[in-house]
Ligand SMILES: Cc1ncc(C[n+]2csc(CCOP(=O)(O)OP(=O)(O)O)c2C)c(N)n1
Ligand SMILES: CC(=O)[C@@H](O)[C@H](O)COP(=O)(O)O
């Protein structure tokens with residue numbers, strides 16, 4: 181157990197407004213204590229530490245200067261908001277971060293009035309902030325525009341997403357009063373990629389940090405007097421001649437920076453000036469920070485401690501679980517490498533998640549055939565579509581939850597044109613501590629309704645290798661497969677290279693006569709366990725692995741429906757998914773007219789909070805126990821007692 185840090189000043193803060201009673205020097209001490217408190221909290225819970233450490237001074241400065249929650253502070257992604265949570269009335273629960281029943285690891289409207297906008301998917305903060313700023317102006321016509329400030333804090337990685345540009349494009353034209361803080365730590369989860377990242381680096385290296393005098397002079401020059409505008413334009417023009425106007429200025433923002441984001445002597449007066457300005461375009465304040473700042477093990481780590489498990493504060497050593505079976509992610513990467521060894525047209529695309537998707541391993545083996553496009557899921561999909569038009573075989577590896585963002589690209593750019601893009605959807609199903617925002621709940625439903633999509637879900641790691649091979653061999657249109665977060669079962673040997681399976685063909689693992697359990701994905705083990713329990717009760721069960729949600733193995737489905745009294749489908753997905761596809765088929769074939777008792781078991785129609793995945797699936801009612809209960813309920817009272825007669 182790591183000892184709690186000594187935090188005399190932090191202990192005096194109940195609400196952020198208390199910070200206004202402190203001098204600049206005291207605020208520096210508050211920042212030091214807040215950093216220690218954040219390290220201590222995350223050492224007990226695990227979580228996104230590096231990003232939070234990088235914004236400690238920024239968090240203190242914003243809360244000391246602005247009047248939250250009346251002023252709106254929006255954290256992009258929300259994974260850096262732990263110090264903000266500590267300062268905004270959640271310190272007593274910070275040790276429950278990401279724990280069952282505890283605080284969320286992201287910002288969340290239902291958690292606090294200091295979280296005006298929930299997040300976890302990136303690059304939404306400028307749009308949301310602009311909406312709030314415009315609402316302010318609409319609701320208080322004639323009011324002073326500095327009565328309420330809106331501050332969006334967005335990271336350099338998140339700045340690579342299309343949404344951020346869409347929002348800036350709109351904000352720059354609307355000239356609504358909005359403060360965007362670009363928190364540039366030169367890191368995404370992995371090192372950042374792309375021209376924007378290179379541009380920001382150039383901007384920083386071509387312009388040394390502004391001195392306090394320069395910052396203040398610059399801001400004072402801008403605000404407010406319209407008459408000064410001409411002079412300012414001349415000034416900007418002259419400066420542009422020397423250093424080049426920034427992209428942000430070209431987009432209609434007033435650019436201030438770069439500023440040392442750890443220097444409170446600069447941040448405090450600058451933010452006060454921006455707060456008090458009543459006129460002007462949206463402001464982009466460019467602060468340079470360090471991910472993991474102030475905690476040596478984090479500063480030294482290549483990933484700057486983006487996400488850590490519980491750890492020892494003194495050594496920084498993380499409590500890693502003893503190595504278990506390989507993860508599905510690792511199995512996917514290995515299988516893809518095996519395919520790519522044989523077919524040089526295979527390439528892989530990630531949207532800023534090389535390690536999360538296993539494509540870091542693929543990239544080591546095939547650097548020229550690996551594309552990290554930044555946090556740009558929409559672009560990733562259409563980029564892959566373009567590759568496919570020319571005969572390249574792209575595997576787009578995106579978490580199920582993040583593929584949501586590229587829905588129209590999947591429909592319009594890929595499926596409608598029947599382009600053979602392969603979608604590897606990691607983190608399918610419930611993911612644990614990241615909670616509802618990251619649950620891969622919806623992909624079966626949102627892809628299942630698209631014509632010509634082929635959808636697969638492996639029931640274990642060996643099946644995953646076979647599905648990678650199937651996708652590699654399939655050239656007739658889009659094909660997708662989904663697999664869960666974390667370790668596989670480690671029960672079946674995984675072949676060095678998979679063997680393609682027949683498209684649209686499932687398999688039967690156990691034959692029975694009373695009950696049919698048809699599984700799509702890794703709940704198959706729960707079905708097999710349930711079948712054992714039901715057999716012990718005298719109910720004989722067939723267990724089948726659908727393998728495909730689309731095209732459905734209709735022959736298998738019909739056969740199960742015809743020869744069993746009860747049929748249950750299982751999936752790690754939302755309503756309107758696999759069960760709905762099966763039900764639609766059965767209904768059209770009249771199976772229900774002849775009395776089939778059909779029970780589609782899927783995730784409940786609700787957003788499930790963070791918990792351990794096992795507990796989440798218990799809550800969702802997708803365990804072996806729940807299957808047994810469902811079957812017995814379907815059979816009616818006395819089913820188990822009467823079961824031997826039915827078997
Ligand atoms: C739409 C979307 N894609 C991917 C992610 C995964 N993700 C979470 S944080 C992150 C990096 C963000 O980098 P940056 O904005 O610079 O923040 P930093 O962690 O460096 O503070 C990524 C890729 C996400 N949250 N949302
Ligand atoms: C904040 C964010 O979106 C990612 O860091 C995410 O938490 C990664 O999840 P995995 O741990 O499943 O890769």
Ligand SMILES: [Mg+2]
Pocket residue numbers: 335336337338363364365366367368
């Ligand atoms: Mg960053």
